[in-house]
Amino acid sequence: MEELALQNIAYAPFFPLGGLRHCSHRLSTQPLPLKMMPMQVALAWLLQRAPNIMLIPGTSSVKHLRENLDAATLRLPPETIAALDSIAVRAAQ
Numbered sequence: 001m002e003e004l005a006l007q008n009i010a011y012a013p014f015f016p017l018g019g020l021r022h023c024s025h026r027l028s029t030q031p032l033p034l035k036m037m038p039m040q041v042a043l044a045w046l047l048q049r050a051p052n053i054m055l056i057p058g059t060s061s062v063k064h065l066r067e068n069l070d071a072a073t074l075r076l077p078p079e080t081i082a083a084l085d086s087i088a089v090r091a092a093q
Contacts, residue, residue: 043071
């Protein structure tokens, strides 16, 4: 992603939340800031990973749409980002 950002190329991960379902149990056991839903934190984490990420999460309800939009305003502390990075690394192995 960093290489794409350096070239000013946007990155839109396909199925951003569905792709995280394999680690949703681990995500739900992490201390979450501001009492956010685990998938909101996942979206915020993806948005903070690189400035060129464009998320298009699907939803079937207005409530979930609002939750997804709220994730864009969430700023995760460095320790939460590190914990989520380690979950992603372990899940990819």
